[in-house]
Amino acid sequence: MLRSKFAALRAFGGCVALALAVQPAGAEMRPSLAFSGVTGLIDMPSGDQQLDGTLSVVKSQFGPIGRTTVTFQITPRLSGSFRYGSVKDWFDPPQDDISTYFDRSFDLRYQILQESRYIPAVTIGLQDIIGTGVQAGEYIAATKTFGDKVKVTAGLGWGRYGSYGAIGAPFGARPEIDFGLGGKPRTGQWFRGDVAPFAGVEWQVNDKWSVKAEYSSDGYTAEAVDRDTFDRKTPLNFGVEYNIRNTIRLGLYSLYGSKIGFSAQVALNPKKSPRGGSIGPGPLPVTDRRAAKSWGDAWFNDRGSLTAMRDQTQAILSRDGIIIESMAVNAGRVHLRIRNTKLDNAPQAIGRTARALSAVMPASVDRFEIVPVAQGVPLSTVVIRRADLEALEFAPGADIAMDQRVQILPAAASLPEGAIRGAGLYPRFDWGLSPYISTSLFDPGKPFQADLGLRLTARYDFAPGLFATGSITKELYSGIKRGTFESNTKLPPVRSNADIYNTEGDPAIERLTLVWIAKPAPEIYSRVTVGYLERMFGGVSGEVLWQKPNKPYAIGAEINYVKQRDFDQLLGFQDYSVVTGHVSGYYSFAGGYQAQLDVGRYLAGDYGATLSLDREFANGIKVGAFATLTDVPFDDFGEGSFDKGIRISLPLAFLSGQPTQKVSKLTLRPILRDGGARLDVENRLYDTVRSYQETDLDAAWGRFWR
Structure with missing residues (x-):
């Protein structure tokens, strides 16, 4: 030997x-x-x-x-x-x-x-x-x-x-x-x-x-x-x-x-796209105000002129999927609220909006106040001096110089006096039909299974921040079978019956909700969601978030009363109900690192905390891990002892090179158990508002001029 x-x-x-x-x-x-x-x-x-x-x-x-x-x-x-x-x-x-x-x-x-x-x-x-x-x-x-x-x-x-x-x-x-x-x-x-x-x-x-x-x-x-x-x-x-x-x-x-x-x-490599960058249309040049269109001497008192400015700006922004929510203009300032529906980079949307304003606004307007809006609520006010835009477009280090001169301020909930809303925005109905794939991982008998089918989605916006949304699925190929081993959970089966939901819900109502998102104060956001909140639970979910636009931290609280849905995921409910909720703290560190701590009560009635650590890159790729410890003893929790996992988010724009906001998400859990389970409700406030706060804007500012 x-x-x-x-x-x-x-x-x-x-x-x-x-x-x-x-x-x-x-x-x-x-x-x-x-x-x-x-x-x-x-x-x-x-x-x-x-x-x-x-x-x-x-x-x-x-x-x-x-x-x-x-x-x-x-x-x-x-x-x-x-x-x-x-x-x-x-x-x-x-x-x-x-x-x-x-x-x-x-x-x-x-x-x-x-x-x-x-x-x-x-x-x-x-x-x-x-x-x-x-x-x-x-x-x-x-x-x-x-x-x-x-x-x-x-x-x-x-x-x-x-x-x-x-x-x-x-x-x-x-x-x-x-x-x-x-x-x-x-x-x-x-x-x-x-x-x-x-x-x-x-x-x-x-x-x-x-x-x-x-x-x-x-x-x-x-x-x-x-x-x-x-x-x-x-x-x-x-x-x-x-x-x-x-x-x-x-x-x-x-x-x-x-x-x-x-x-x-x-x-x-998240810092380098496989496609070599975006292949969408390039930006317009900044228009020198000396070449700006003349609107006469009394344009700011003429509503027809203001409407024409809005429509011309919208015509420019439409190619980038940017929609004007409202516009208010006076002799020296324009206040523009926008909804970005296409571009995957927030500073890029701000930069292209500023270029459009330089092409339309009268020469006297030197202050551009651009207010991004998500789910009907204003997120922050990005203030750009027109003189800086003109002077820095071709200057060395233009992105850093502009980042240092831009101001990020809180956005008021109400519109400024004289604002003109965007044309034909509310009420609005949208729908879509697309394929979907649903996976089941790590079952000992069949470690990878998948269902293929069609998903019908619909959304009706009644007014800014108030909308109804729903999705229905129909299987075309059923690859997910009942689990090889029966669950021996000692807790209410809030997640361990996932394989039953997978096999009995066809067709299934994934979600059917009425949502109200508001901004009661410049730094306070609120959300109320009612209906079938996810495929396993329905009820009422309420949330409030405090977020200053120039601070790297935020604090939120959420409370829910939910009831477990029938396995067929149609309109019925089972007997189990629970009050659950958390107090959450968020912090964005330098280098794209983010931490989140949630403390509260989970779906199985257990109390504890979840710590999440993520790293997000300027192009939106996000990789992180989480772990949850609650008052459930390891023996009662079962195999795995406590909930933990890895999550990955890949923006499709990174992979395709085409501008889009669609994201592919994957969560890898060693095993899905009932302890530490949290409600999977959509439109949570922190993820909704943070892209246009100062910390996140600074991290991605390199694409402002693109």
């Missing part, structure tokens, strides 16, 4: 020497991804990190082992991963006709040293920190780049990364821990037990092709030894990868001397 290990090391050393000797010139090396979905080689991690903000998805398979991993580079040094893995032939004989073992796991990695001329990049990693422990392992990995073509990695691993070729246990034995219900960190195991070395080399042949070789310290004890799901013959792995447009990478590998594996990797 010892001789075979030395032979493997000699063979691996030959691969390293060959790669170091052959280094043709070419593009700079980019960090690659391993089978486990983290930055690494083939099946081993490395000391590299992805570019800050990178969101990656890796699907890998060899023999009976399959993994799907989502990884987010939270900061330049810190990354987190959620993984869903499977091992075929795990249960022999099968249990409940299931022979495949499915497992969920979370990872965290932190780079303690960044690579320099003489120092390698060094990363400490924790794998499967709160799961079942089947995938649990810890490591320290160091990676050094030689030239611009070769990277060499060496490291030490514990847990499953220390299960082959161990050289000792410097920090004591690794205790056996019963993971129980899962969901809790097993800190007592970290960096304990046998430690083993691993190493690898990556050679980037050119900007498309790269080859890899590694010596693995993962003995696959549970899979290859205890369960005999495959034959692990050697610790050496080899692979070749092909890069497509720096976003997609495909790999083919020889693993452990007995299996051929493959991986498909998608890595998105």
